[in-house]
Amino acid sequence: MAAAPAGGRQSAFALEKVPAGPLFVHVKLKAASSTGKDGALEVRLNGKSVFRGQVTLSSDYWRFKRYEVKARSLRAGANLLEIEGAPMPEVGEAFLSDQHFAPILDPKTDFEVELPAAVEPYPVPLTGPDKEPPFEIRGTKGWAWTPEQYLAEVPYLVKAKMNFLMNCYTSMFSSLDPFVNRWWEPLPEAKKNGFEEVVRACQANGIEFCFAMHPQLFSERPLTPGNAKDFEDLWKHYSWMQGLGVRWFSVSYDDIGVEGQDKARLGEAQAGLVNALLARLREKDPRAQLIFCPVYYMGCGDTPDARAYFGGLSRVLAKEVYVFWTGDAVVPPRITMRCASIYKNIVKRRIILWDNYPVNDRHPTLHLGPVTGRDTDLSRLIDGYMGNPLCPQSDINRIPLLTEADYSYNPEAYDPLRSIGQAILHLAESPAERQALKHLVELYPGSLLYGDSRTSFNPVLERFRWLMGEPASHRLAVEFIGRVEGVEKELAEAFPGRFASTREAVRGHIAEMKKALGAVK
Template sequence: MTITLHSPRTGKQAAAPTPRHRVLWLVAACLVCSAAAASAQPKGERPLVDLKGTDLVGGAQTQFGSTQYGERHVNHVSAKPTGRFATMTAKRILAAVPDAPMFLHLLGCNNDVGGQCRIDLALNGTPLFAGPNGFPSAQFRWAKFSVPEGVLRAGANELRIENTETTGALGQPPWFMVARAMLGPRDLPLDRRPKIEQDFFVELPETELPLPTPLPAGREPGFALRGTKGWMWLPGQYLAELPTLAEHGGNFLMLCYGSMWNLEGYPEWPERNAWWLPLPEKKRQAYLELLRACQERGVGLCLSMNPNLSSSRPLDYGKADDLDALWQHYQWFQSKGMKWFSVCLDDISQGIDAAGQARVVNGILQRLRANDPEARLIFCPTLYWGDGSGSQAPYLETLATDLHPDVFLFWTGDAVVTPQVTREAAEAYRARCQHRLILWDNYPVNDGNPTLHLGPVTGRDPALGEVCYGYMSNPLHSESELNRMPLLTCLDYAFNPRDYDPARSIGQAILHVGETPEQRQVLRDLVELFPGMLVYGKGTGHNPVTERFDQMLDTPHSRYLASLYLRHAEDVAGRLATAFPDRFGAARATLDRTLGRMRQAFERQYPPAAR
């Protein structure tokens, strides 16, 4: 066992801003998270696990606050008589166990009245340390503890920190505090920047590197199927995004079932979702061109249909004529060489009948396989999220027994839209439904709302590929061209989830999308304005720019700060138009709508006459 104490973190003090720029500097540093104000990422190896103290479950953080002695995100354990406040734990999944020796690095602090509080540290039930903690009082310091060989394991690993003092009350010493815990090699950089999920800012790399991150020799891609879908896209949008998908490790592209609706306004279709009618010939030919382009690039194009959403004539699971009407679309695309197909019955309010749905899906698969034994079919069930427990169980258990075993199921993760997708939830859901899963990741989708989600995908378990066969990103709507940046990070994760680093990935994505320094800098600033709903734990319609602006307006005496933030957003919009005069038109329109809302809110609160 090795215990080593390190000196406290130190950093260079930034030069003081001039009076003329002091407020702008403050806004840029504190509200806009400008990369120009951020320190460089330290070089060195990445931790296997990186936890804030507040990530540890238990302890007394909720009783006395989480800011102590200059450190935020602090948790602490009190003496044993305090019961649940004496222990804190964290469970994390490791995709694999490194060959090199590993260490637990703790940023900790002893209680502030002298005397050394006794603690136990254990990893997977194996003691790493027991006794007086050795940390200073009233000051945080790093220490590292060696992890014995064989303690770490692929899968779930649990860290446990316990105060073993036998006397003491809640709120009184002895206690022990933890601000951060990392698992990694001996010489892990301890002053590295927080994870991008904790403090979002983007550092542009100096060198453009391949995306996705190459795999080590002998390792297979994390997911066999890797790709995206459209979101009410038109044929030209799919064609425009196909090169990016194919050139960056993607091998799957699904036609949004909304794309099969009458988005183009064809007069021969009486309504939006007339699934029982043949597709207009012009629409067929447009998608045939896309199918041929996908075949040339080795990307599997997948047809999807949802006959029960936004339809005046929902599919009757018991009517043979309805099955024939639905089948005509699959039959036509299969006759042109398509191999992948999907039946979607998500987000519906009619026909939530697992047995009836299974009969329809089985019928489609039977017809597909009669023509092509290699045809693949994916079903999106009505209950497509969660761990399969509770009220979901009867529905999924019916699919387990009635649905053909070769059918894949779409699954969106622990929730419909979620900052975390865990292996545990995937395993539980798959155990309930008894079918292979394809993760339908609801990121960076905006569901047509006037907002952008441009940051990297985060919070996806590196071992999900061991449970899910495929990964499919759900994209932005009209802003499909700008969607390339977050899509590149999704493909990076899906190809090499073990080595995926979201901060590195979004930096490289910007370099791949932009060509000149000016283009890359404005894309970075735009991403920092719209980091994505995963960072905030919000829904698809979340607009962080307007939310942040509203928070400023709600703060007394904030007119000048709000005006500076508005000017910054206007500056980004102007530079985006200048750097990309012929590109990102839909995204620029979305940004203009955001600016319009901000201007209206500002003028309501601060009318011109009052200024």
């Protein structure tokens, strides 16, 4: 990306060489006055028009506009960006990027979804000699979902050319709220029947169902590696799934307390359990596959504790086992080749990316914008991609899920700002539905577009708090609450009887803002 900070009507910048396209110029704009929101705008590069037309801006909030750079508009050496308007808007910044980039937002900046004129093939088709997606495994997991929620997602996975669905290990807990994990007990017949239906639906649609459990988290009786009875109590669940024809399995040891333990011995003990599971599975099916989620599943794996743990793990763990990794952090705004390379060299096993987006960890918020900030060549080091979804809003989760499908199917062609528009077009059946989803996503663009790593991040409440500190706070807050109320009403009218948990979350934010506004009167 080549920076071109804009300070008014024009800005000069230099390029060592012209980057390969497609390229875009991003311009951050705001109306200079409340009476000049609609106007004409022209953006030029080296005297060649990049955009000329009408724009609608806000005088209260900034907004990024993106325009594609036409061929031969740039040159090596000195370049000039010019912005003209009637009336002339305020210009915050401007820069060039490729199609993989989306600008970082703040509470003062609107996110705008541009709906494409037509529905296009989605994910973006592969071109060139490589006709297979670079990530062999592409899919999602659940998050404390019911069997009915998993079942409802199968048609959308097929639509998005995904091939993998893993149950969240919490879905196998004895209680989902609060979490209680009595992993050694038989599962209730109703739950087993529900998940058997999910497995059959996956098999009928070419999707690999992956069965997952966690024998320690939220458990009063954590599994003891090496204990024969514990192993048999755990095995009966995997045996049940294998009997249904399932070939992919996972066992997790993430998010457990390990302070004061010998990390190398811990890694060796957990590897022994994983090996025993894989060996037992392959007695009946030599094609069985197992994915392990380790204690240190995030970051580059190069802290002293992580190195000690992986030293023990890699000495014992079967070479055939895959390992889950969430990227540069637990919830990383960026996932980089640099960190992936370090992690894989330490773990010494095949990696599947467990992308913690758009997960909200059951916080009452929504992350609906496109996945972004993932290097395009991660598939050189990573075998699979798996998203982590919203809960309980599994239905509205399909918007960001489709962008994850788009990215993982063809990372080199992935354009997050294009992808979110196409996702809406592919999920909506009428103009009213498209507008309702567009406006909802613009309210809740997701943590990644804010560079925020909190699963609880709430852009609506963040903006409201910022507005309450502004000079015209009451007017701005009332207007913003009215906007959010309008989006909730629009969603209800466009989708009668649908998205109940999404609308409940939005109504909760409206109530919280009204309460806060009333408290300052």
